[in-house]
Amino acid sequence: MSVGNTAEHARLMDGIYRGQRHIYDFTRKYYLFGRDRLIGELNLPKGGSVLEIACGTGRNLHKVAGRWPTSELYGLDISSEMLKSASARLGNRASLARGDATKFDAEALFGRAKFDRVILSYSLSMIPDWRATVKQALEVLAPGGTLHIVDFGDMEGMPRWSRALLQRWLELFHVTPRPLLGEACLGLATRNRMRGRTRRGMFGYFHLITIGWH
Numbered sequence: 001m002s003v004g005n006t007a008e009h010a011r012l013m014d015g016i017y018r019g020q021r022h023i024y025d026f027t028r029k030y031y032l033f034g035r036d037r038l039i040g041e042l043n044l045p046k047g048g049s050v051l052e053i054a055c056g057t058g059r060n061l062h063k064v065a066g067r068w069p070t071s072e073l074y075g076l077d078i079s080s081e082m083l084k085s086a087s088a089r090l091g092n093r094a095s096l097a098r099g100d101a102t103k104f105d106a107e108a109l110f111g112r113a114k115f116d117r118v119i120l121s122y123s124l125s126m127i128p129d130w131r132a133t134v135k136q137a138l139e140v141l142a143p144g145g146t147l148h149i150v151d152f153g154d155m156e157g158m159p160r161w162s163r164a165l166l167q168r169w170l171e172l173f174h175v176t177p178r179p180l181l182g183e184a185c186l187g188l189a190t191r192n193r194m195r196g197r198t199r200r201g202m203f204g205y206f207h208l209i210t211i212g213w214h
Ligand SMILES: C[S@@+](CC[C@H](N)C(=O)[O-])C[C@H]1O[C@@H](n2cnc3c(N)ncnc32)[C@H](O)[C@@H]1O
Pocket: 009, 013, 017, 028, 032, 035, 053, 054, 055, 056, 057, 059, 060, 076, 077, 078, 079, 082, 099, 100, 101, 102, 120, 121, 122, 123, 126, 127
């Protein structure tokens, strides 16, 4: 994303989340499935570092903190509105910064360049240049680390009417499922001499993807 596009996208996200952030956690638990499964699979080493790119209200980082109390947590988001909620929830427990997921300087923002675990949770469906975001996430992965992604899938197992309804709902929030995400991630993993693994949630509702040296 160019600088102009970044500012425009940031304004769009702030516009959506200025009001939504107050009801986000309560409402999204009914349709952002697979996030707890992703967290359960992080298998974090003692004192390991976790960066969530597009961390939103900090819901996922908060859960990671509960499960791995010695972890070092970092969150990035383009929306200053979402970061207000994340900061209120996480306080000093996480280091938070505003930035564009498609291109950011982790060293400048967080004082560290690499992370043991990187999370992208229901964010690629809101980021127009989602391929650049996955590449950027791999760039900040520490040797031996893993990138964990969860996002909407092809939904092919869902009845047509419910898929159409959900898609119309998601459009209201500028969410676009990326049916080619799994394939693209496997290709990127191979090109980086890493291993990729993709799984489908029930009815193809979500993709769960890991990339690393596992
Ligand atoms: C649906 S929310 C997901 C939040 C959180 N990851 C979760 O699982 O609940 C999408 C988030 O992506 C953020 N976002 C969208 N585009 C972004 C970008 N280009 N860079 C960083 N964050 C972005 C939004 O501000 C929002 O917080």
